[in-house]
Amino acid sequence: MAAKGLVFLALGVVLWGFAGLSFGLSLLSVFLIYLITGGWRFTRNAIITLPRDAHGIYTLFAMKYMLYKYQRDSMLVHKLFQRNVKKHPNKIAFKIEDKTWTFQQIEDYSNSVANYFSGAGYRHGDTVAIFMVGRPEFVAIWLGLSKIGVVAALINFNLRLKSMSHCVSVSNARAMIYGSELSEAISEAQGLQTQGLQYFCFGDVQPGVKDAIHLDPLIQSASTYCPTCPRELKMKDKLTYIYTSGTTGLPKAAVITHSRFIYMATGMNLGFNFRRDDIIYCAMPLYHSAGGIVGVGQVLLYGCSMAIRKKFSASRFWDDCIKYNATVIQYIGEICRYLLNQPDRPSDTGHKVRMAIGNGLQRKLWTDFVYRFKIPKIAEFYGATEGNTNIINTTSYPGAVGFNSIILPRVYPVTLIRVDEVTKEIIRNKEGLCERCKPGQVGHLIGKIRKGDPTREFHGYVNKEASGKKIACDVFQKGDSVFLSGDMLYMDELGYMFFCDRSGDTFRWKGENVSTTEVEGTVTGLLGLRDSACYGVDIPGTEGRAGMVAVVGSAGDIDLVSLNQGLQKALPAYAKPIFIRFTDKLDMTSTHKVKKTALREEAYHLPKVNGDAVYYLDGKTKNYEHLTDDIYQDILQGKIRF
Numbered sequence: 001m002a003a004k005g006l007v008f009l010a011l012g013v014v015l016w017g018f019a020g021l022s023f024g025l026s027l028l029s030v031f032l033i034y035l036i037t038g039g040w041r042f043t044r045n046a047i048i049t050l051p052r053d054a055h056g057i058y059t060l061f062a063m064k065y066m067l068y069k070y071q072r073d074s075m076l077v078h079k080l081f082q083r084n085v086k087k088h089p090n091k092i093a094f095k096i097e098d099k100t101w102t103f104q105q106i107e108d109y110s111n112s113v114a115n116y117f118s119g120a121g122y123r124h125g126d127t128v129a130i131f132m133v134g135r136p137e138f139v140a141i142w143l144g145l146s147k148i149g150v151v152a153a154l155i156n157f158n159l160r161l162k163s164m165s166h167c168v169s170v171s172n173a174r175a176m177i178y179g180s181e182l183s184e185a186i187s188e189a190q191g192l193q194t195q196g197l198q199y200f201c202f203g204d205v206q207p208g209v210k211d212a213i214h215l216d217p218l219i220q221s222a223s224t225y226c227p228t229c230p231r232e233l234k235m236k237d238k239l240t241y242i243y244t245s246g247t248t249g250l251p252k253a254a255v256i257t258h259s260r261f262i263y264m265a266t267g268m269n270l271g272f273n274f275r276r277d278d279i280i281y282c283a284m285p286l287y288h289s290a291g292g293i294v295g296v297g298q299v300l301l302y303g304c305s306m307a308i309r310k311k312f313s314a315s316r317f318w319d320d321c322i323k324y325n326a327t328v329i330q331y332i333g334e335i336c337r338y339l340l341n342q343p344d345r346p347s348d349t350g351h352k353v354r355m356a357i358g359n360g361l362q363r364k365l366w367t368d369f370v371y372r373f374k375i376p377k378i379a380e381f382y383g384a385t386e387g388n389t390n391i392i393n394t395t396s397y398p399g400a401v402g403f404n405s406i407i408l409p410r411v412y413p414v415t416l417i418r419v420d421e422v423t424k425e426i427i428r429n430k431e432g433l434c435e436r437c438k439p440g441q442v443g444h445l446i447g448k449i450r451k452g453d454p455t456r457e458f459h460g461y462v463n464k465e466a467s468g469k470k471i472a473c474d475v476f477q478k479g480d481s482v483f484l485s486g487d488m489l490y491m492d493e494l495g496y497m498f499f500c501d502r503s504g505d506t507f508r509w510k511g512e513n514v515s516t517t518e519v520e521g522t523v524t525g526l527l528g529l530r531d532s533a534c535y536g537v538d539i540p541g542t543e544g545r546a547g548m549v550a551v552v553g554s555a556g557d558i559d560l561v562s563l564n565q566g567l568q569k570a571l572p573a574y575a576k577p578i579f580i581r582f583t584d585k586l587d588m589t590s591t592h593k594v595k596k597t598a599l600r601e602e603a604y605h606l607p608k609v610n611g612d613a614v615y616y617l618d619g620k621t622k623n624y625e626h627l628t629d630d631i632y633q634d635i636l637q638g639k640i641r642f
Helices: 002-017 023-072 077-087 103-119 136-146 161-170 180-192 215-221 258-271 289-302 317-323 333-340 363-373 464-468 516-526 560-570 597-602 629-636
Strands: 092-096 099-102 127-131 151-154 175-179 198-202 238-244 252-257 279-282 305-308 328-332 355-359 377-382 391-393 414-418 442-448 471-473 481-491 496-502 506-509 512-515 532-537 546-552 579-583 613-617 624-626
Touching (some): 077 258, 136 151, 161 560, 180 198, 238 289, 496 506, 506 532, 506 546
Parallel strands (some): 127 151, 175 198, 279 305, 355 377
Antiparallel strands (some): 238 252, 377 391, 414 442, 506 512, 613 624
16 A cells, blocks of 8 residues: 555656646545545545554554653562552452452562562572462462562463473472462372472462472561562563463463563553453463453552452353452453353343453354343453564454554554465565565464564563574564564454464464374373374364364274373363374375374364264263264254363
8 A cells, every 4th residue: 555655646746746737636636546546445444444543553652651661760560569559558459259359468468478488598580380270369479479580480270290390390490389279280290390399388288299388377477568679670570481382382481571561461451441440350360461461460550450260150250240340351262152152141231341351252252242241342352472463452343353554554563474375384575575465365473573662572482492483584674573473364454353273283272272292292102102193173163173183093992091081180171182083094294294284174074084983072971982973963063062
C-alpha cells in the first residue's frame, strides 16, 4: 500500500505541476483514480479500523512512556507493589476459598521470605525453584525472593521425574520450595536431582523426602521489615524463570526480567482497560505467564484483586464468580469449551463479569460463549512468554488473537513472513531476505529485536544455544534480527490475525505445549528402544491437538498396562498420548527424521491407517483399549470426549 501511495502522490504532482490542473482538481482526479483501481477497499478498511488503530497506537506509546519513567526511576516489581500497599494496605489482594490476603499481609509475608533467605546466605543471582499449586503464598514467595535479587524458577506442578528434574537443573537452583501436596513427586525425583539441592517444604512435612526443612515456622519467625538488598537492582535484572517448550525438546527456562514483567502486565492493563476495582477470577496455573503475569501483574502493579482457585472446576466456575464478585475472568480455549458443555444453570448469567481475558477461544465457540454467559467483552491475546510478538484483540473481533495496523503497519514491528506450505521453513528471495505475507497467506509470526527497548528486546532462555535458535538475522535488511515465535498465523485485510498452527516439534493440548521429543523419548525408553513418533491430531469438538504415538511393532508384543503405568508416572497428564498406533515401519527422511506429515493426516482414522492397530485412552477404564469401528464413530460424533 505504501508503494501504491507514492505512485499516486507522484501522479498528483504531475497533474498539478505539468498538466496545468488546479490543486483541488488534481487532488480529486488522483483520488478518483485511486478508488477506481481498487483503493476503495483500502480506504474502506482504513475507515473501519481507524478507531481500533488509534487506540492501539495510543496504548503502545503510553506503555513506552510508562516504561521509560519506570526505567528512569529504577522501579522494580516489588517497588510498584509497595506503592499500592501504601495506598490501600487493607484492601484485599488475593482470595482463596474462604481466606483473604490484604496487600499489607502479602507485603509482610514476602518480607519475611526475603529476610529468612537473606539470613540463610542466599544472594543476588542465586536461584530457588518453586514447585507448588496456585495459592497467594506462591506469589508472595517469589516476590519476597526478588527483593534480595534471588531468581525464582517457577516449575510446572504437573511435571514428574525427568522433566521436573530437568527444569530444576537448567535453572541452576540452590534450593527447591515445594508444597506438601507434591511430596510424592519430589520423593520420586529426588534421586535425579542435582546433588546438594536443599529442600524446603511448605505445609506439613511428609515422610519420603530426604532432609526436607519445614519452611512455615522459619517464615513465621522472620522479620517483616522490608529487607535491604546487598546490591542495587535494576529493571533489566532477572525476576523469575518461566518454562516454555519453545518448539523443540524439553521445557526451557525463559528469562523474565523486571522490565519484561512490567511490560507484559502494563500492555494488558492499558490495552484492555482494566480498572483498579476489578476482581479477577483465576483458575489457571500461576507458573505460566497468563495467570502469573497477565493476571497477577494487575494485582501487584495496578492494585486489582484476584480470587484464586487451585484447580479448575467447570461445575463451580460461575458460582465462584458470584461468590467472589468477579468482574474479570481468565480463560484458555479448553475452559470455555468445558463451560459450554455444562448444563444450563441460573449462575450462568447471575455474575458480574464484564470481561474475559485469555487465548485460544475458537471463532466457532466465541459467539456461543458470549451469548450464553452474557460476557460484554472478550479480551483475546497472543503472546510468547520469552518473545516480543505480543498482540491483542481490543475490539472483541471473533476468533482474532490480535491485530496490526493496516494504516501504519511499521509502528509496531510484529508481522508475518512467508513460509513453505509443507515444511513451514522460512522462504527467502534471491537477495536472501524474507517476504511479508499478504492478507490470507499463512506465515510465521515474528517480532523485530531492538536492544534497549523493553517492548522489543529478546532476553531468551537460560540456555544460550536454545536462545540462538529463536533468532533469525538478515530478514528485511542486512544486519537486522527478529524473534521467531514458532507459530503460524494469517492476517485478514483488516489487519486481524488468526492462529493456525505451531511449527517445530510441539503441539498444544489442554492449554499446555506438548514436546513430541519428550514423549518419544519416554515411549522409546519404556518399550525397549523401539522406534516411535509422536504428533498431534485433531478430535472433533476439542481445542488444540491430542497426542498420538506411532510405534514400530505389534500390540500383541507389548504390555499395554505396563506402558500405561509408565507413561502415567513419567509424563504430565496433558502430555500422555491419547492414541497409539502400531505399525510395521516409520518412513524416514534422508537425514533420518521421521516423516510425520502423512501420520498426522492419517491420525487415528481407521479407513486411512492401512490396517494398523490403533488403541485409545479410555476415560472410564483409564487404560488403552482397541479402537473399533463403533468407538471410532462415537469419537467423530462427539459421544466420547477427551
